[in-house]
Amino acid sequence: MSLETVAEDIRDEARARAEEIRIDADERAEEIIEAAEADAEEIREQRQAEVEREIEQEREQKLSSAKLEAKQERLEARRDVLQSVRDSVEAEIASLEGDRREELTRTLLDAATAEFDDDAGVQVYGRADDADLLESILADYDGYELAGEYDCLGGVVVESESSRISVNNTFDSVLDDVWENNLRDISSRLFEEQ
Known part of the structure; x- marks a missing residue:
């Protein structure tokens, strides 16, 4: 075997090895990208769930606050009506x-x-x-x-x-x-x- 044949075999072997390394690297890169995309999807889903919980919590707080405010306004209106009735009764009594x-x-x-x-x-x-x-x-x-x-x-x-x-x-x-x-x-x- 000539030196040139040996060199060519070494080069072929190196090329094959380089191709294996490149394929392994591509596969590893693909795995890393898939893992990163899965992590990103999980993080996005978690964040979306958090945002939805926060929105629901804020909606519940605003609804509760609105209900309380409406109840207070109803009570105030009732007090005003009762006071008006009381004032009318007093006026009627005073005019006897x-x-x-x-x-x-x-x-x-x-x-x-x-x-x-x-x-x-x-x-x-x-x-x-x-x-x-x-x-x-x-x-x-x-x-x-x-x-x-x-x-x-x-x-x-x-x-x-x-x-x-x-x-x-x-x-x-x-x-x-x-x-x-x-x-x-x-x-x-x-x-x-x-």
Whole structure:
């Protein structure tokens, strides 16, 4: 064998080896690219899932916040309506006149007198506009006298110095009690709750 044949064999062998290395490198590069693409796809899917979770969480928070705000606005509107009804009732009570006002005032004064056995010097306070009415009514009660004004819708506040008792039988106090005891029913009727 000649030197040239040996050199040619070595070259062929080197070429074959280089081709094997290139094929191996191409296969390895393909594997690396596939692995990288799979990792990238997995990362993309994870990130997409995270983004979807964040979007859902933010949507839930905004929905919850909107529901809470709507509920607060409904409650505020209900409070406004209830206050309007209360104001209307107070205006109606304040405008009572004549026999009806006298009847209610006498009833409240009679209820208060039960607390004052035979006390002398019982003082009665009432609405300034009711002074004449109270004077007329008190003429029927011995030892009772109109002592001054009381800021109220009507009715009486009765006090005795000797027994240190004070009874608030104003229209306001009666309305407060009735309102408090019936607020749930009033609200149910106004807002048609079951």
